[in-house]
Amino acid sequence: MAEVLVLGAGMVGVAAALELQTRGHAVVLVDRRGPGEETSFGNAGFVQGEAVEPYAMPRDLRTLAAYAVGRTNDLVYDPSALPRLAPVLWRYFRNSAPARHRRISAVYAQLVQRALADHAPLIEAAGQEPHIRRTGYLQIWRDARGAEAAAAETVRLIREYDVTVTALDGAAVAAAEPALKRPVAGGLLWGDCWTSDDPGALTVAYAELFTRRGGTVLRGEAASLARTGAGWQVDTASGPVGAAQAVIALGPWAPDLLARLGWRVAMLWKRGYHGHFAAPVRLQRPLIDADAGVVLSPMRRGLRIATGAALVARDAPSDPGQLLRGACAASELVEIGTRIAEPQWFGHRPCLPDMLPLVGAVPGEPGLWVDFGHGHQGFTLGPTTARLLADAMAGARTELLAALAPAARPEVMRAA
Numbered sequence: 001m002a003e004v005l006v007l008g009a010g011m012v013g014v015a016a017a018l019e020l021q022t023r024g025h026a027v028v029l030v031d032r033r034g035p036g037e038e039t040s041f042g043n044a045g046f047v048q049g050e051a052v053e054p055y056a057m058p059r060d061l062r063t064l065a066a067y068a069v070g071r072t073n074d075l076v077y078d079p080s081a082l083p084r085l086a087p088v089l090w091r092y093f094r095n096s097a098p099a100r101h102r103r104i105s106a107v108y109a110q111l112v113q114r115a116l117a118d119h120a121p122l123i124e125a126a127g128q129e130p131h132i133r134r135t136g137y138l139q140i141w142r143d144a145r146g147a148e149a150a151a152a153e154t155v156r157l158i159r160e161y162d163v164t165v166t167a168l169d170g171a172a173v174a175a176a177e178p179a180l181k182r183p184v185a186g187g188l189l190w191g192d193c194w195t196s197d198d199p200g201a202l203t204v205a206y207a208e209l210f211t212r213r214g215g216t217v218l219r220g221e222a223a224s225l226a227r228t229g230a231g232w233q234v235d236t237a238s239g240p241v242g243a244a245q246a247v248i249a250l251g252p253w254a255p256d257l258l259a260r261l262g263w264r265v266a267m268l269w270k271r272g273y274h275g276h277f278a279a280p281v282r283l284q285r286p287l288i289d290a291d292a293g294v295v296l297s298p299m300r301r302g303l304r305i306a307t308g309a310a311l312v313a314r315d316a317p318s319d320p321g322q323l324l325r326g327a328c329a330a331s332e333l334v335e336i337g338t339r340i341a342e343p344q345w346f347g348h349r350p351c352l353p354d355m356l357p358l359v360g361a362v363p364g365e366p367g368l369w370v371d372f373g374h375g376h377q378g379f380t381l382g383p384t385t386a387r388l389l390a391d392a393m394a395g396a397r398t399e400l401l402a403a404l405a406p407a408a409r410p411e412v413m414r415a416a
């Protein structure tokens with residue numbers, strides 16, 4: 001019998017399995033697919049030591065009006081999904097008020113500021129150095145108003161969090177990125193961000209490290225998780241596997257399993273799409289085209305263009321309009337080349353309405369733990385929350401652990 005079952009082999013579950021193994025536990029990692037084939041496969045590949053504040057929902061009328069009439073591409077929505085999303089959107093909106101967002105950011109920054117240091121030993125041990133760029137990224141605006149507002153905001157971020165960022169005028173942007181075809185108003189050059197040239201492959205490499213160190217990865221269905229006398233048991237392709245403890249690290253699907261166990265989780269699934277393009281010119285570093293609402297990341301497969309958020313039902317059919325509009329707008333700035341043929345990918349950022357991942361014990365369920373809800377930064381934060389989870393499982397009590405634990409967050413997770 002294993003000591004710990006980790007359910008879900010995305011970046012969050014793989015990192016949790018590795019950390020618990022490092023602390024001496026016999027761990028079995030279970031997923032219905034292979035490691036790193038879902039959200040951790042399709043993201044933009046940023047490991048973001050600079051993303052100290054979680055994405056708040058805009059509250060100013062001008063931006064809200066632009067969203068309402070569909071004038072932006074970074075966020076789109078399906079009006080027919082809004083009634084179902086309204087309760088969680090409302091909580092997200094309330095938590096985006098400046099005072100609350102500041103309190104949340106004080107917790108979030110403690111996670112993000114550890115992220116690079118927590119990935120570093122894994123990247124090295126997994127032999128992934130050649131696939132990580134330490135160039136930071138460039139964020140650009142076509143119009144002066146956007147560029148000036150962003151530059152002004154960095155003054156506060158530097159003062160409060162000591163982030164590494166430089167505001168650039170149009171000429172400096174052109175010098176920093178020779179691949180740009182036309183002038184822009186300005187940009188920000190962000191440091192403290194590493195980027196992977198294949199996020200799914202990095203997750204697989206971490207999973208292989210776990211296996212090399214003696215861990216077991218099995219195909220299995222998390223919905224079969226059941227309490228046994230001694231702990232927890234799940235059905236796998238190799239038969240039932242039991243353990244004293246189980247960790248739910250199912251990302252966007254965690255609420256489904258918790259619902260079976262009698263818990264309601266308020267999750268907002270922010271859908272994102274990506275496509276690859278055979279760009280003839282390689283960018284110096286990843287680029288965020290703020291006006292087009294897309295990220296351009298050079299990857300092994302080609303230039304990956306990934307979208308912002310689409311607020312739609314989680315089971316809504318694929319609608320790549322946001323990706324196509326973003327790619328078309330980005331192609332005014334950069335030669336993106338022809339689209340590489342592949343099935344259309346989309347995935348869901350597992351966002352919780354208070355913008356913090358949920359890490360800790362499930363109240364009243366001995367031996368059951370959660371580690372999910374990493375929203376826009378799960379690829380970044382997997383190894384960091386893994387360490388915090390392992391601390392909590394070892395009995396540690398800190399303010400940070402208390403702030404992330406389900407027990408303190410009935411707005412996010414409560415008995416059904």
Ligand SMILES: Cc1cc2nc3c(=O)[nH]c(=O)nc-3n(C[C@H](O)[C@H](O)[C@H](O)COP(=O)(O)OP(=O)(O)OC[C@H]3O[C@@H](n4cnc5c(N)ncnc54)[C@H](O)[C@@H]3O)c2cc1C
Pocket residue numbers: 007008009010011012013030031032033034035036037038039040041042043044045046047048220221222223249250251252253270271272273274306307347348349350372373374375376377378379380381
């Ligand atoms: C377009 C886009 C761009 C993004 N860019 C970035 C970025 O640049 N940097 C960053 O930090 N984050 C980024 N994110 C967010 C990041 O990708 C996610 O936060 C992160 O991947 C979540 O990891 P996870 O392990 O929790 O979930 P996942 O990677 O989705 O893993 C969950 C696992 O659970 C398994 N599973 C689900 N249900 C079951 C079941 N019933 N039984 C067994 N297994 C099951 C799945 O197969 C899957 O392997 C982006 C997201 C999107 C959509």
